[in-house]
Amino acid sequence: MFVGHYAAAFAAKAIEPKAPMWTLAAAAQLVDIGWSAFIIAGIERASVDPALPGSTLVLEHMPWTHSLPAALVWSIAAALLVKLLLRLPVWASVVVGLTVFSHWLLDWLVHRPDLELWIGGPRVGLALWNYPVPEQALEIGLLAVCGAAWVASRKSLGRFAWPAITFIGFLVALQLVAMLSPQPAGALGPESGAMILVIYVVVAALAALTDLRGKPQGTS
16 A cells, blocks of 8 residues: 555545645655654664565564554644644544554555554454555555545635646556566665655645645636
């Protein structure tokens, strides 16, 4: 699961338009943002095995980002931070927290068993990654359905649809690039972690542009 995680941000924006889109895009990938930072620092470990079907990632050690308790902590922390720092309403802050937690639930669908139920505990994952065609269909399908809900909510508020459609198209293109750019075998080092982190920051920055207000529809 890569760009499919952003479907949760689209759904959240449709439910709660007061939450800035950049916070929701960052929230959808916050667990992986932390993971990439921990890869850079050597706190968590992963490698690439090109022989694997679908995703070639072997996620060896990531208790501080992808265990169930860690995901809950990241979710609660995100909700509190946007409430305190951005002064978002309570419901909008809760939506941000739920968007963070959606990452773990979607990972559970696609990951091979590497998600710890508690730190040092049993690992779970339904391994949809082993079936690349259904997994990719799930990701793009989630983007399409949740993206349509986001576009519809924008139109109901008198906002232009094209910024959302353009952003969704960018994510689909990003997914295609990721699929066609296999990683070399071996451990993920700090360079890989930094590249992944930059991608998430760029996507969040582009998401912020979708909230910029142009001339409302129906005005001249």
